[in-house]
Structure formats: structure tokens, C-alpha cells
Amino acid sequence: MSMRLKELEQFNPITIQCHDNPDADALASGFALYTYFREMGKEVRIVYTGSSRIQKSNLTMMVKELNIPVIYLEDVQKHVNGLLITVDCQYGAGNVTKMSADEVAIIDHHQQEISDVMLTEIRPNLGSCSTLIWQLMKEEKFSFAGKEDLGTALYYGLYSDTNQFAEIHNPLDMDMRDALLCNQSLIRRLRNSNISLRELEIAGIALIKHIYNDDYRYAIIKSAPCDPNLLGLISDFLLQVHEVDTCVVYHEQKEGYKYSVRSCVKECRADELAGFLAADMGSGGGHVEKAGGFIRKDRYENNYPTLHSEGYFSQKMNEYFERCQIIDAVSYEIDISDMKKYVKRKLPRGYVFAKEIMPVGTPATLRTLEGDVDLRIENDMVFVIGIKGEVYVIDGKEFSDSYQYTEESYEMQQYALLADYEPTVKNRIDGNSVALSSFAKVCVSTKDVCVYARELDDMVKVFTIQDRERYRLGNKGDFLVVRCDERHDIYVVKRETFFKAYEEL
Ligand SMILES: [Mn+2]
Structure with missing residues (x-):
């Protein structure tokens, strides 16, 4: 069931694909795998596709300061020679442009939605894909010593994906955070370059124009076009409003509607709501508190030729809570x-x-499809x-x-x-799983x-x-x-x- 990086070493060349509109975790994941395969003498590159290049200030800074050789593909490549690995996303899922390849592998930490790819390692219980790749590299005895750029990238990947470490619950995430060699002053600069002045204005205007439903305590915001990561920031902020229990922040792109979903109540899981909103027009998913999704414009216009998007999201939210x-x-x-x-x-x-x-007394983690349970033997x-x-x-x-x-x-x-998913028990002292x-x-x-x-x-x-x-x-x-x-x-x-x-x- 579980894949090792060793299995991927038979392939060459290797293309690592981040999800469209990559975030820090996807970039760090790509960079780590790149470093791994480069040391092995492989011909390897990191790519992403999608409607636009990386725009966010912290991400452009991350790429530049850490020397991440990521390439934006203007046009979707017809065929990728050798192995294509999708990181922080799943080959064939809605958030990553599909390219054909000789061989495909998936390394991700979101809920599994693709099951027809043999070479797959998906661990939804981890806070970041960076953690997963760090673990896979350690399993192959890769040495992180002296690699500050790589350490900083992975640290920042986890940091960004766990709401500034606030949502870390897997001990492996903590292990990585504590172990990495990391440039803290760069992290401080990245943390404080999260949005541009232009984005501050977009976020400000968006926040003023919210729709609020007091029966179900949800809020909806349509933002002006922006980097999709900004949608996450706006929704994180919106959710902190006392009266708001769940929220959706979205914007319209050429291809469709991109949205971010948040929930802070146990009665509503963000990943599930995100999937519900996409219906059969796209896809949605993520984590219990934070999720996102995408609705394809062509399918939307087919199903709802006259309904504007604010109407759709309100109607769908009401339906979700009513039903x-x-x-x-x-x-x-x-x-x-x-x-x-x-x-x-x-x-x-x-x-x-x-x-x-x-042995009796060993702290262990029981892992099943339903989640992780920590216990002592x-x-x-x-x-x-x-x-x-x-x-x-x-x-x-x-x-x-x-x-x-x-x-x-x-x-x-x-x-x-x-x-x-085959249940495993992991020894938390030596890290071995059975x-x-x-x-x-x-x-x-x-x-x-x-x-x-x-x-x-x-x-x-x-x-x-x-x-x-x-x-x-x-x-x-x-x-x-x-x-x-x-x-x-x-x-x-x-x-x-x-x-x-x-x-x-
Ligand atoms: Mn991630």
C-alpha cells in the first residue's frame, strides 16, 4: 500500500508537477523531490501550469531566495517523457492540469480522490505535503545536513499549510518542524510579505461586500480576480468574525469559479461542503476546517444559464444546511x-x-482510513x-x-x-510502521x-x-x-x- 521513493528511481527523466496556482507547500514539495532526484543524477524539473504565473509576493520571494528552479508552462505539454509526479495534488483531480506521461506517480496529503494510479502515496493526516516528502526522503537515508534552502522551503510549506502551525496535529509534522535547518529571518520576511498593497485593497473591498445569512450563520464573499491564495486569507479572516460559522470566498476566472471554504463548527466539515458546492461541475475538498474547490464555467453555464454566481452560492449553501x-x-x-x-x-x-x-508501553499511532488514534500498547x-x-x-x-x-x-x-486502506500501527519511538x-x-x-x-x-x-x-x-x-x-x-x-x-x- 505504501510507496517508497526508491520505486521511482527507475525512471528518467522526471517531471515534478505542482498543482495549478501553486502554494508554498506545493513549491517546497517539488523542490525537495527535485533536490533528491538531482543528487541521484536524474534529469529532473519542477513545473506548474494554469491560468497564471505565481504572483503572490511571498511565493515569488520564496522561489527567488531559496533558488527553486520552478518552471511555468505557458502551454500544456502534450506528452511528458518519463515519469510525471504530481505533488500536493492528485493526477487527474480538478486542481491540476492533466498532462499525459509515460508513467505517473502521486504524492499528496489531501483526501484521496484518485485511485487509479498505482504509484501513489497519499496521507491525509499530515499537515503538509512537505512533511510527507521529508519523511519519504528520510526513509531513503537522504541527508538534510547543511541544506538550509531546502530546510527553509519545507518549513515554510508546513507553516503555510497549517495556519502558521496552529493546526498541526500529527506528530510527524512536529518532528519535521523541530528537525529542519531553517533560515528564521527569511521565514520572518516571508511571513510579512504575504500580500501586496494591491491585494490588500482587493481583500478590503471584498470584506465590505460580504453576504451574510443569519439563519445558518454563513457568509459569502465574491472577490475581484486575485491570486487564489488570497481567497484563503480572506476566508481565514472572515471566519474569525463571531457571527460567522462557515464561509465561502470565491472569484471568477476565465475557466470557472475558484473558491475557498472555512468552517469552525463541528456540524459542518469544510472539505465536505466544498465537495457539495462543486456538485458535478468540478471538484472540492481539503481538510475539516479549511478546504477549497473549483467549478468549471462551461458546466456551470450549462446547468445554470441564467443564475449569477452569488445566487448560486447562496442557494447551494441554503440547500446544504436545510437539507x-x-x-x-x-x-x-x-x-x-x-x-x-x-x-x-x-x-x-x-x-x-x-x-x-x-512491547507493552510503546507509544503508538493507529492509522486507519478514519484517521489517526494515538495510544499506548x-x-x-x-x-x-x-x-x-x-x-x-x-x-x-x-x-x-x-x-x-x-x-x-x-x-x-x-x-x-x-x-x-490497510490499517497500520506506528511505533512513535523508532518511527517504524507495521x-x-x-x-x-x-x-x-x-x-x-x-x-x-x-x-x-x-x-x-x-x-x-x-x-x-x-x-x-x-x-x-x-x-x-x-x-x-x-x-x-x-x-x-x-x-x-x-x-x-x-x-x-
Ligand atoms: Mn498542501
């Missing part, structure tokens, strides 16, 4: 009169005794792998009470049909789990009793499920999982 029911499982009294009774099929699961993979701890590749951490008693276990080795591909499934054996639940379920006819967000901070989204066609014996254990099951995991009684 979406929020269920808090703790307080919600569920009506089961229109629900059918099902029983959970007894599908094989995987189990691993934690102490068999790491305990004597009595058992990991159970479910059919979606999700992992339950339980104690020995609960395990022996609920499961019958065998010595048969567990085949992830066979049993976790819907898993597209795939849980390689240690797992088969167990089967001994309990009959009976549930009521109803097919959803619209979007629902559920805060389960287990996770009070992050909701699970159900869409039309998915199922709302509640345990028969615990009417507050309410959750959402995706349609494709539901029919595999439950059968009607």
Missing part, C-alpha cells in the same frame, strides 16, 4: 416505526494482540479489523466475550472487501446483533455515541441504523456495506 438533518445519537429519540429489522451477518474479522507487534489490548478496514481497540475480556477466535491467518483482500493485517488472524463474532434500519432519502449527519467530535455523513441510499438493544447507538452505514453486513429478518 441536512443532524442527529446527535446521545439525545436523539429515534422513531423505529418505519424501520425494518435486520441481523448482522457473522463475517470474519481480523484480530491482533497488541503486545505481539510492539497495553498488555491486554486487542485490535479487531472490521469489514471496511476499520479497527476497534478492545480489551481481552471484551474480546473473549464477543468473539470466537482461530489460528487461521487473516487475508485483508479476502475479508475486508471494502477496505481501500501493517496490522500481516499479524492478524481470523475471528468471528459470537453475539447476535440485531438492528433496525431505514434507507435514507436525503443527507444525514450522525454524531455517534462513540465519536462526539466528528460526524458520519449518510447520503441518499445509505442506511440509518440503530441497535435493537441500545436505542442511542445510532450510526450510518454506506449502502454497499449495508447489504454485505446485514440481512433482513
Whole structure:
């Protein structure tokens, strides 16, 4: 599942592509890979495409002061010889111009949206793509000693992508921040050259012209054309307004509408809202609090020939908040009169005794598709792998009470049909990760789990009793499920999982 830089060394020449309108993280990522492959004697270059050259003052300063040899391609290249690596973005996604190439690789830290590229390393839990590339280079024993330009670039990449380090939550990000050789006085200058006077004026005018909805506490701003990074700055500022819980800041380009989304409430994930706004006309995504997207003009004009863009965004925001029911499982009294009774099929699961993979007491990070969980290996701890590749951490008693276990080795591909990410446990002392499934054996639940379920006819967000901070989204066609014996254990099951995991009684 996980890719090493070594695998890319077989190719030559190598082209590294940043996303269109590159930001500091994309540039730093490109620069780091460039340095790596250059030392190896490869013919390598860093490129980007898109409607315009880098304009932002801090980015032009970064490129110049750190000697980043990035090239702007005026015209999209028909075909790229050798290997094309997209950094801080995913080949084929909406924020990067697609160019054909002999071979393609992806290195990114956004939510996975492209899954047909073999050479892929995507880690959405990292604060920056710079961190990921730093880690990949360290894995190959690359030496960062004495490389101040490179260190400063990576540091600034992480700094810019984590809201000035305010949103760092992965320990690896902190490791990099603390380890890099970095020119702090240049960082100070970059930090204070974030926008130009012209952009200050654009931002000022934009802020005056906001649209505010007090029912749903959102704000929308249409800005004059500007560097897309400025949209992020305006939206960061707008979100700090007390009355504003979520916001969208956008502008119109020749090709379409570029927008930035922010949310500071747990009831709305910015990445998901960004995807909703794009609908089927583009793409959107990012992180829980910060996200962005793009709507293609041709598709927009097809779907909404007479609707102006302010109208579209307001209408879509209203629709999002109106349509979406929020269920808090703790307080919600569920009506089961229109629900059918099902029983959970007894599908094989995987189990691993934690102490068999790491010594008791080791601080570790369990990584699954649902996110990272930090824990300490305990004597009595058992990991159970479910059919979606999700992992339950339980104690020995609960395990022996609920499961019958065998010595048969567990085949992830066979049993976790819907898993597209293999769960790992990382030792936080030595940094080594192990795939849980390689240690797992088969167990089967001994309990009959009976549930009521109803097919959803619209979007629902559920805060389960287990996770009070992050909701699970159900869409039309998915199922709302509640345990028969615990009417507050309410959750959402995706349609494709539901029919595999439950059968009607
Ligand atoms: Mn990034």
C-alpha cells in the first residue's frame, strides 16, 4: 500500500508537477523531490501550469531566495517523457492540469480522490505535503545536513499549510518542524510579505461586500480576480468574525469559479461542503476546517444559464444546511416505526494482540482510513479489523466475550472487501510502521446483533455515541441504523456495506 521513493528511481527523466496556482507547500514539495532526484543524477524539473504565473509576493520571494528552479508552462505539454509526479495534488483531480506521461506517480496529503494510479502515496493526516516528502526522503537515508534552502522551503510549506502551525496535529509534522535547518529571518520576511498593497485593497473591498445569512450563520464573499491564495486569507479572516460559522470566498476566472471554504463548527466539515458546492461541475475538498474547490464555467453555464454566481452560492449553501438533518445519537429519540429489522451477518474479522507487534508501553499511532488514534500498547489490548478496514481497540475480556477466535491467518483482500486502506500501527519511538493485517488472524463474532434500519432519502449527519467530535455523513441510499438493544447507538452505514453486513429478518 505504501510507496517508497526508491520505486521511482527507475525512471528518467522526471517531471515534478505542482498543482495549478501553486502554494508554498506545493513549491517546497517539488523542490525537495527535485533536490533528491538531482543528487541521484536524474534529469529532473519542477513545473506548474494554469491560468497564471505565481504572483503572490511571498511565493515569488520564496522561489527567488531559496533558488527553486520552478518552471511555468505557458502551454500544456502534450506528452511528458518519463515519469510525471504530481505533488500536493492528485493526477487527474480538478486542481491540476492533466498532462499525459509515460508513467505517473502521486504524492499528496489531501483526501484521496484518485485511485487509479498505482504509484501513489497519499496521507491525509499530515499537515503538509512537505512533511510527507521529508519523511519519504528520510526513509531513503537522504541527508538534510547543511541544506538550509531546502530546510527553509519545507518549513515554510508546513507553516503555510497549517495556519502558521496552529493546526498541526500529527506528530510527524512536529518532528519535521523541530528537525529542519531553517533560515528564521527569511521565514520572518516571508511571513510579512504575504500580500501586496494591491491585494490588500482587493481583500478590503471584498470584506465590505460580504453576504451574510443569519439563519445558518454563513457568509459569502465574491472577490475581484486575485491570486487564489488570497481567497484563503480572506476566508481565514472572515471566519474569525463571531457571527460567522462557515464561509465561502470565491472569484471568477476565465475557466470557472475558484473558491475557498472555512468552517469552525463541528456540524459542518469544510472539505465536505466544498465537495457539495462543486456538485458535478468540478471538484472540492481539503481538510475539516479549511478546504477549497473549483467549478468549471462551461458546466456551470450549462446547468445554470441564467443564475449569477452569488445566487448560486447562496442557494447551494441554503440547500446544504436545510437539507441536512443532524442527529446527535446521545439525545436523539429515534422513531423505529418505519424501520425494518435486520441481523448482522457473522463475517470474519481480523484480530491482533497488541503486545505481539510492539512491547507493552510503546507509544503508538493507529492509522486507519478514519484517521489517526494515538495510544499506548497495553498488555491486554486487542485490535479487531472490521469489514471496511476499520479497527476497534478492545480489551481481552471484551474480546473473549464477543468473539470466537482461530489460528487461521487473516487475508485483508479476502475479508475486508471494502477496505481501500490497510490499517497500520506506528511505533512513535523508532518511527517504524507495521501493517496490522500481516499479524492478524481470523475471528468471528459470537453475539447476535440485531438492528433496525431505514434507507435514507436525503443527507444525514450522525454524531455517534462513540465519536462526539466528528460526524458520519449518510447520503441518499445509505442506511440509518440503530441497535435493537441500545436505542442511542445510532450510526450510518454506506449502502454497499449495508447489504454485505446485514440481512433482513
Ligand atoms: Mn498542501
